[in-house]
Amino acid sequence: MARKNFDEILKEFLDESSEGLQQLDTLLVKLEHERDAARIADIFRVIHSIKGTSGLLGLNNLEMLAHAGEDLLTEIRDGNLSPSKEITTALLQMVDSIRAAMELVAQKKSDAGFNAGGLIARLESLKGGQADRPDVSRKAPADQAGPEAEQDLSAAPAPSGVGAQHLRVDVSLLDKLMNMVGELVLVRNQILQLGHSNSAITSSSQKLHQITTELQEGMMKTRMQPVSNLWDRVPRLVRDVCISCNKQVRVEFEGGETELDKTILESIKDPLTHLIRNAIDHGIESPEIRRAKGKPEEGTIILRAYHDGGQVCIEVSDDGQGIDAARIVAGAIEKGSITAERAARLSEREQKGLIFLPGVSTSSDVTKVSGRGVGMDVVKTNTERIGGTVDILTASNGGACFRMTIPLTLAIIPALVVVSRGIRYAIPQVNILELVRLNADQAAIGIEQARGCSVYRLRGRLIPILYLHEVLRLKEGDGRQEQPSEGVNLVILQAGMHSFGLAVDDINDTEEIVVKPLARQLKGLTVCSGATIMGDGAVAMIIDVIGLARRAGVEVQNEAQSRTAAAAEHDVAIERLVIFRVGKNRRLAMPLNLVARLEEFPKHKLENSAGQLVVQYRGGVMPVIALAGVLNLESDGEGSELAQVIVYEKEGKSVGLIVDEIVDIVEERLTVHEADFHKNIRGRAVIQGRVTDLLEIPHISELWTATAQTVRGVN
Amino acid sequence: MAMRQFCTFRVGGELFGIGVERVQEVINYQQMTPIPFSSALRGLINLRGQIIVAIDLRTRLQMEERPADQAPMNVVLRSEEGAVSLLVDEICDVVNVTEQTFEAVPVTMRAAFKEIISGVHKLDKDLMLVLDAQRAIDVGVEMSEVNSVEHAVSHGVSN
Incomplete structure (x- = not known):
């Protein structure tokens, strides 16, 4: 019994101390910049309680270290010493060392073998010529902190989250509850499918439906944690990196209260660390250069978190030299990741995107911190693994800004259910680009063999084809025997920088699935990221698209190699275009890289504002232009309830272009013929065997205020 | 004399026992x-909403495959990381034994057995092999990243 008590106390001690240590990092770094009695009192409280409890638990080596740190802090508090860089470094080392000791204690339930003699000696020597006063540390913390600090203690309660309004709940309990809610969701789905004729049952099941949905939402919230939990570690990181590369950097935080699912928070830890390191090492210039450029010597990194349409954005922006697209392109060409011809055709944004290719670095020299070209592809891969994306923006001050857009939760995700050899698999929707169905004849022609690999010509571009049953080596009779249907179903997937087609026997619906982690025995199964229970109670594994691609060696291929030889030889002006129709038989095209999104709006959602047609879109108001009006064409989409809109984005502003029909997205070598019949048409070309007008986008976008009167056509 | 209770079952003709305290439940083939x-x-089972992994003891012990017409039974074990099922041929009685009937693993036993058997109890008419539950469920997937990439490069992904 006594033993159990000891274990419980020990666990509590470890839990509390790890929270305290996390604060210490931030507090010590702040203290270095600004001496503040309240801060010192906070630091004291943490160190003192570690010292006290470790003494109580017989962790004497740990106690001695905490004691030495406390002594040094006493000198700082009393004003005998100021928290110099050297002292702060030593104190931070003490925090690290205590952390290491804690891990040891967690494993062995004792601190035997933990030796911080060197660090203790260093802490003592920093204390300087002060007389040794071992009795000081034996006093209670209030005695030490003095009246001023004591006041601060009462004013600012310990920010550990333990108060009357909060409970400390074991994460495993929450996970269990979350699982049960997931179950409830499945049972609810089954009951709803029964569709009973008895009205009492129907109304009860409706109620069940509603309560379950609310319960699910409530449960999700319990797993949410503010981003600031992650950011608490940042000041310390920044300080360490700054010292090792001689930079001066200040960090600012915005939106730390933004909440994310705990597991997601965990998985963005590494990408965020990489981004911050890169920002300091590559983004922010050295103080001398900054002075020469007329910038403040101290650089600024801003971490910003905010909600955006059901997702969370986390930005890391700096006021440094920005990203030099030319240098990235040169690096990528040198590594053979891309050909010079292809690179020249990329937009600047696409060129900057090359930074995410493995091995590409903007830095000419490798530093201890970064420059090996491994960080950024890790950022991209890790972010995509949790269903997020990374974008590079240019900050208004010319610095770089990296934006991670991530889902709120991983527990329930939309997924496509596919069938291979009678076994169902779920593929996360976020990885899917499009679905292609080839009938037997098309498959015979369309799927070609190149060096033993199956490839498919998707709009002129060769993409590798993987057969799911082959990659997974499904044996005959593994599932219910089912003759594959005639033809081939391809799920076109994006895995990092590469896309590939996954051939499956059948494609079912898209469903919201409850993600369950795999058992310990299956941890090595990199082709699957989890499992889920389908509506009929059967288990389906969730495909890890990146893991699958890696398994099949898709990532071994370079972007340049995957293009057709013909295209690589003389593709002078391949463009990716959106083909659409306005009016009868009038085909138009615009470059895909100018298109932010393709949307459908119900016609009644289009509103008039100051003579301008607008629509409420993503929390803002977006002007829309009817292309038929601009081009003096007769729209034939008036009978339809829905308006087809191409969203065009420029300088952060969105404009919607109403068309009658989105026809296709193509990749073509264009031969542009002059056409000067309309200033908004830059020329015409033959695409897919048909004459297509090329829209002159810059004119269109500037036009939208001027065309306010011409939009009557669609109302 | 301390009594211990074992849940017993047959796999490939041999009688095995596992401490009842480790057994959560016994269920039919799923x-x-x-x-x-x-x-x-062998596969994943939906056990009342919990996804558990089923380990075939025949394969684990390197015995011959179970005939296709013979459905295995699930012995669901408790483990620290959640429930795990063992696929066995046939469920037998719960037996009470004492330390007196216990013997160490015979040295001549096959390696695959020795790995997960912790000893033998001499019953009246039979020998009961005591299964070490933790070691029995300690098994992973068989995919090697390195081989797969080489495989894909040299033979193409469609092989």
């Missing part, structure tokens, strides 16, 4: 979702 790159890990 439909399973096969797991790629695994042999002993």
